[in-house]
Amino acid sequence: MRKYLIIGNWKMNQNRSETAAFLDDFLPLYKKNEDVEVGIAPPFTSIGVCGDKLSESSIFLGAQNCHWEDSGAYTGEISAGMLKECGCSFAIIGHSERRQLFGESDEGVNKRALALLSAGLTPIVCVGETLDEREQGEAFNVVTRQLERGLAGVSPEKLSQVVVAYEPVWAIGTGKTASTAQAQEVHKLIRKVIAKLGGDSISQQTRILYGGSVNDKNAASLLRENDIDGALVGGASLDAQKFASLVGFRV
Numbered sequence: 521m522r523k524y525l526i527i528g529n530w531k532m533n534q535n536r537s538e539t540a541a542f543l544d545d546f547l548p549l550y551k552k553n554e555d556v557e558v559g560i561a562p563p564f565t566s567i568g569v570c571g572d573k574l575s576e577s578s579i580f581l582g583a584q585n586c587h588w589e590d591s592g593a594y595t596g597e598i599s600a601g602m603l604k605e606c607g608c609s610f611a612i613i614g615h616s617e618r619r620q621l622f623g624e625s626d627e628g629v630n631k632r633a634l635a636l637l638s639a640g641l642t643p644i645v646c647v648g649e650t651l652d653e654r655e656q657g658e659a660f661n662v663v664t665r666q667l668e669r670g671l672a673g674v675s676p677e678k679l680s681q682v683v684v685a686y687e688p689v690w691a692i693g694t695g696k697t698a699s700t701a702q703a704q705e706v707h708k709l710i711r712k713v714i715a716k717l718g719g720d721s722i723s724q725q726t727r728i729l730y731g732g733s734v735n736d737k738n739a740a741s742l743l744r745e746n747d748i749d750g751a752l753v754g755g756a757s758l759d760a761q762k763f764a765s766l767v768g769f770r771v
């Protein structure tokens with residue numbers, strides 16, 4: 521019922537020429553599969569060239585952040601409407617790097633989610649605990665709090681358009697993937713929290729992605745789990761061969 525969704529988060533990698541070269545390599549290798557949707561979130565400056573290259577494909581284009589206001593005196597910021605005009609259909613918000621390095625809060629995530637939804641874009645809302653929080657037995661509480669605050673005031677109807685990404689901070693860029701059981705357990709909790717916020721039927725439609733050292737070797741076993749509906753991929757999405765093989769996974 522839920523289609524798989526695999527998103528490449530390029531972070532601050534791939535300038536315009538590298539983006540063009542990546543897609544020239546990747547697109548011929550990419551085999552469309554009706555059960556798997558694919559998206560790429562390049563840095564802002566590469567959105568234009570990425571959109572041009574993807575125009576003939578079914579791959580979604582997205583951004584890695586956005587501001588919640590439509591326009592105004594917000595130096596350095598970009599609005600949801602501006603992203604939409606560039607052809608973006610989604611934006612990643614609340615990534616742990618934004619939270620840890622740039623001080624973003626659950627309240628900021630909430631404003632961004634509401635702005636994206638009202639512009640008709642899909643927010644990919646990232647949640648996840650640090651290693652300390654996991655060791656203190658706080659993982660469930662942290663993820664629940666991030667979701668409840670990040671999605672406050674989102675109507676059940678709009679909630680059906682939200683994608684959640686569970687990215688345990690200790691698994692990002694470390695090569696340490698959560699075990700399939702660890703990931704599934706948190707994904708199941710996330711689905712319960714969504715059900716509390718928007719009802720069972722919405723929570724059954726909500727896609728919950730796993731992120732943290734996902735690659736072409738470990739993707740299939742993670743995606744086999746009941747509540748893991750896709751992946752948010754950093755490092756392995758920068759290599760055309762690996763990303764093509766990853767999105768071509770078979771469970």
Ligand code: 13P
Nearest residue numbers: 529692693732733754755
């Ligand atoms: P890695 O896949 O490089 O661990 O990054 C995960 C991530 O942060 C995706 O948003």
